[in-house]
Amino acid sequence: MEYRLLGRTKEKISTIGMGTWRIGSYRSSEEREGQVLALRRGIELGINHIDTAEMYASGRSEEVVGEAVKDIRKDVFIASKVAPGHLHYDDVLRSCRASLQRLQTSHIDLYQVHWPDPSVPIQETMSAMERLVKEGAVRYIGVSNFSVAETDDARAALTKNEIVSNQVEYSLSNRYVEAEVLPYCDREKVTLIAYSPLAQGRIANSIPNELLQKYKMTPAQMMLNWVTRDEQVVAIPKATNLAHLEENASSVSVRFDAAEYERLTAG
Numbered sequence: 001m002e003y004r005l006l007g008r009t010k011e012k013i014s015t016i017g018m019g020t021w022r023i024g025s026y027r028s029s030e031e032r033e034g035q036v037l038a039l040r041r042g043i044e045l046g047i048n049h050i051d052t053a054e055m056y057a058s059g060r061s062e063e064v065v066g067e068a069v070k071d072i073r074k075d076v077f078i079a080s081k082v083a084p085g086h087l088h089y090d091d092v093l094r095s096c097r098a099s100l101q102r103l104q105t106s107h108i109d110l111y112q113v114h115w116p117d118p119s120v121p122i123q124e125t126m127s128a129m130e131r132l133v134k135e136g137a138v139r140y141i142g143v144s145n146f147s148v149a150e151t152d153d154a155r156a157a158l159t160k161n162e163i164v165s166n167q168v169e170y171s172l173s174n175r176y177v178e179a180e181v182l183p184y185c186d187r188e189k190v191t192l193i194a195y196s197p198l199a200q201g202r203i204a205n206s207i208p209n210e211l212l213q214k215y216k217m218t219p220a221q222m223m224l225n226w227v228t229r230d231e232q233v234v235a236i237p238k239a240t241n242l243a244h245l246e247e248n249a250s251s252v253s254v255r256f257d258a259a260e261y262e263r264l265t266a267g
């Protein structure tokens with residue numbers, strides 16, 4: 001596994017993390033156990049970054065993550081998110097405490113604002129985030145689905161901490177962030193956490209055969225390798241199928257040359 005520095009910090013997170021949207025929705029205890037085991041397997045494969053949110057499966061995603069890491073908490077970097085309806089000061093504190101309980105942990109490594117809410121002053125939200133850092137409940141502050149202007153406002157609202165990351169949709173099929181957000185992240189050393197990097201399972205059929213054969217990779221592996229070609233990007237594919245998980249964990253073991261990345265981009 002390859003690891004990258006989070007923002008301007010010295011924290012190393014795996015280039016390939018694990019997303020958990022839809023984890024926590026299960027129809028049986030066996031299915032739930034399968035989700036716990038998938039996360040455990042990912043950690044064994046060197047993935048140390050798990051992404052969850054209070055919104056996912058109404059908190060049950062955090063519960064599954066908590067169970068998966070309870071005896072190996074120190075080895076894992078847990079990122080969670082406060083929902084857009086909870087961005088007032090007291091709501092942020094309440095949401096974080098509830099997430100800590102569901103995660104069975106004393107701290108969240110990266111706490112992110114899930115979506116901006118223009119009706120709540122960002123100063124109010126960031127002031128609560130800084131209080132959580134001061135209390136030791138949160139280590140780093142991040143945002144998600146923020147534009148460049150919204151990220152600048154969030155940074156300006158902080159007094160002692162930095163915005164270390166912006167989690168946004170990015171894949172071969174959705175390159176919207178390349179216009180402004182990615183260049184900004186590169187310039188300002190803010191980690192871009194790519195969500196839905198496999199286009200929610202709609203795996204690209206445009207990958208040149210010659211590259212698939214040369215690198216002996218699957219199209220999904222190529223998508224993950226491509227999306228993390230920039231040093232400032234990490235990706236958080238979701239996989240509960242163990243074969244998928246193993247593919248994803250080994251997707252960045254080699255790097256392609258610039259011309260090959262361009263061929264992938266062109267499709």
Ligand SMILES: NC(=O)c1ccc[n+]([C@@H]2O[C@H](COP(=O)([O-])OP(=O)(O)OC[C@H]3O[C@@H](n4cnc5c(N)ncnc54)[C@H](OP(=O)(O)O)[C@@H]3O)[C@@H](O)[C@H]2O)c1
Pocket residue numbers: 018019020021022051052114144145167168194195196197198199200201202203220221236237238239240241242243244245247248
């Ligand atoms: N901040 C936000 O607003 C936001 C929004 C959306 C998502 N996210 C985060 O980003 C994570 C990832 O995004 P996502 O869940 O939307 O979609 P994704 O990771 O792009 O795709 C997940 C789908 O791809 C399949 N898959 C995984 N690995 C594969 C492989 N090697 N080959 C073929 N198929 C594969 C999975 O199947 P199996 O599960 O069966 O393996 C699943 O159906 C989420 O789980 C969540 O943590 C954040």
